[in-house]
Amino acid sequence: MSLISDNIKYLRKRIGLTQEQFSERIGIKRSLLGAYEESRADPRISNLIKMAEIFGTSVDILINKDVSKLSDEELIVSKFKRGKEVLAITVNEDQKENIELVPQKAAAGYLNGYADPEYIRELPKFNLPMLSGSGTYRAFEITGDSMLPILPGTIIIGQYVDDIRDIKNGKTYILVTQNDGIVYKRVFNYLEDTGKLFLVSDNRQYAPYQIAGEEVLEVWSSKAYISVQFPDANESNDVSTEQLASIVLDLQKEIIKLKEEKKK
Structure with missing residues (x-):
C-alpha cells in the first residue's frame, strides 16, 4: 500500500x-x-x-x-492555519506566479474549486510587476455596495494569508467562507478570545456581523484594486478615525457580552 x-x-x-x-x-x-x-x-x-x-x-x-x-x-495542526500545501496556483512562462482572477460569475464555483488545480488553471490570469514577488496573489471581482466608495464590479487584488490569526484589526480582506461565499470586508480579529472574526462594511447602512474562524476557507489581504469607474472627488476610500473608534467600541461591547454568556 x-x-x-x-x-x-x-x-x-x-x-x-x-x-x-x-x-x-x-x-x-x-x-x-x-x-x-x-x-x-x-x-x-x-x-x-x-x-x-x-x-x-x-x-x-x-x-x-x-x-x-x-x-x-x-x-495536529492549528485550526486557524491555512497551509499553502492546499493552495492551487499557476505560473507563467518565466515560472513566476500568476494572479488568477475570480470574476463574479465564477464566485460560486470557486467555493468548490478553490483547491482544485484544474479549476484554477481555467481562471483568467494576469501579472502586475509592481506587486512584491514574494507573495501569492489572487483577484476577486466584488459585488454589492457594502464597501462604498469601492464600487460593484471593482477587482480587489489580495495577498494570501497563511494563518488567519495574522489578520490585522481594521484592515480590509477578501474572505472565502463556507456559508457566506466570497466577501470583501473590514475585519476585526477576536479569534483568540472568542474564535470569531467581526466583519464590518465601510457603508454604514450595513450592520457588522461575526463568523467563526472555522468557516473561513481562505483569506486574502487587499493590496490593490482595479476599476473602470473613478471614485467621486468628495468620497474617501478610508474609514475615518471617528468611524473606526465607533466600530471598535461596538465590537468591544459585543466581546464583553459574548464572554459573559460563556460564563453562564
Missing part, C-alpha cells in the same frame, strides 16, 4: 469511524474510500482537504509523512 493509503486507513481507525461513516462525512461512496485505502485510486485534492480537516491535520502531513510514527503534537 502507498503511504497516503496507509495514513487514511490508520487515521480513520484512530478516530473510531467505519468506512461507511467516514465516507459519509467526506461525501463520497464507501467503495471509493475503500479504493483509496487499498491504493486502487488516488484521492482528489478536494477530498484530501476534507479528510485532513476531519483528522485535524494538514494535507501536507497526510501525503508526505508516516502518521503512525508522529506524536499528537506533530500530527
Whole structure:
C-alpha cells in the first residue's frame, strides 16, 4: 500500500469511524474510500482537504509523512492555519506566479474549486510587476455596495494569508467562507478570545456581523484594486478615525457580552 493509503486507513481507525461513516462525512461512496485505502485510486485534492480537516491535520502531513510514527503534537495542526500545501496556483512562462482572477460569475464555483488545480488553471490570469514577488496573489471581482466608495464590479487584488490569526484589526480582506461565499470586508480579529472574526462594511447602512474562524476557507489581504469607474472627488476610500473608534467600541461591547454568556 502507498503511504497516503496507509495514513487514511490508520487515521480513520484512530478516530473510531467505519468506512461507511467516514465516507459519509467526506461525501463520497464507501467503495471509493475503500479504493483509496487499498491504493486502487488516488484521492482528489478536494477530498484530501476534507479528510485532513476531519483528522485535524494538514494535507501536507497526510501525503508526505508516516502518521503512525508522529506524536499528537506533530500530527495536529492549528485550526486557524491555512497551509499553502492546499493552495492551487499557476505560473507563467518565466515560472513566476500568476494572479488568477475570480470574476463574479465564477464566485460560486470557486467555493468548490478553490483547491482544485484544474479549476484554477481555467481562471483568467494576469501579472502586475509592481506587486512584491514574494507573495501569492489572487483577484476577486466584488459585488454589492457594502464597501462604498469601492464600487460593484471593482477587482480587489489580495495577498494570501497563511494563518488567519495574522489578520490585522481594521484592515480590509477578501474572505472565502463556507456559508457566506466570497466577501470583501473590514475585519476585526477576536479569534483568540472568542474564535470569531467581526466583519464590518465601510457603508454604514450595513450592520457588522461575526463568523467563526472555522468557516473561513481562505483569506486574502487587499493590496490593490482595479476599476473602470473613478471614485467621486468628495468620497474617501478610508474609514475615518471617528468611524473606526465607533466600530471598535461596538465590537468591544459585543466581546464583553459574548464572554459573559460563556460564563453562564
